[in-house]
Amino acid sequence: MTRQFAAAAILFALLVAAATADAAVIEVTISGLRFSPAEVTAKGGDTIEWTNKDFVAHTATARDKTTFDVLIPAHGRGSLVVKAPGALDYYCRFHPMMKGSIQTSRD
Ligand SMILES: [Cu+2]
Numbered sequence: 001m002t003r004q005f006a007a008a009a010i011l012f013a014l015l016v017a018a019a020t021a022d023a024a025v026i027e028v029t030i031s032g033l034r035f036s037p038a039e040v041t042a043k044g045g046d047t048i049e050w051t052n053k054d055f056v057a058h059t060a061t062a063r064d065k066t067t068f069d070v071l072i073p074a075h076g077r078g079s080l081v082v083k084a085p086g087a088l089d090y091y092c093r094f095h096p097m098m099k100g101s102i103q104t105s106r107d
Contacts, residue, residue: 025049025079028100030058030072033092035100042082042104049079058098063089 023045029036031053042048052058052072060070060078067088072078082088085106092098 023047027051030054030098033058033095033098035060035098038100040100040102042102044083044085044104044106045081046104047079047081048102049077051077057094059093060090060100061093063091069093 024043025047026040026042026049028040028048028050030050033054035050040048048060050058050060050070050072052074055074057074057076058072060068060072060080062068068080068090070078070080082102082104085104088102088104090100090102
């Protein structure tokens with residue numbers, strides 16, 4: 001390995017680490033037809049990951065029905081990368097009384 005190549009490889013590894021260190025994964029558990037926590041705070045680029053502990057499927061569907069619609073299978077997971085700042089209210093299409101929200105800050 002040449003010295004230049006080694007330096008480039010180390011720099012690349014550092015850049016990848018910096019890019020991924022910023023973004024967080026925010027866990028939401030679904031159990032007993034409830035999102036927990038129902039309200040989460042995220043930054044742009046963060047991932048919301050829902051883990052479904054129920055024996056029925058759920059969705060995380062944006063209240064506006066267009067921004068996102070994530071299917072979360074029974075005993076499965078679903079995820080979403082949040083982008084624009086703002087408040088996103090969501091619910092479950094199968095159980096509309098299930099409600100949650102994602103507050104996304106600018107950075
Ligand atoms: Cu549901």
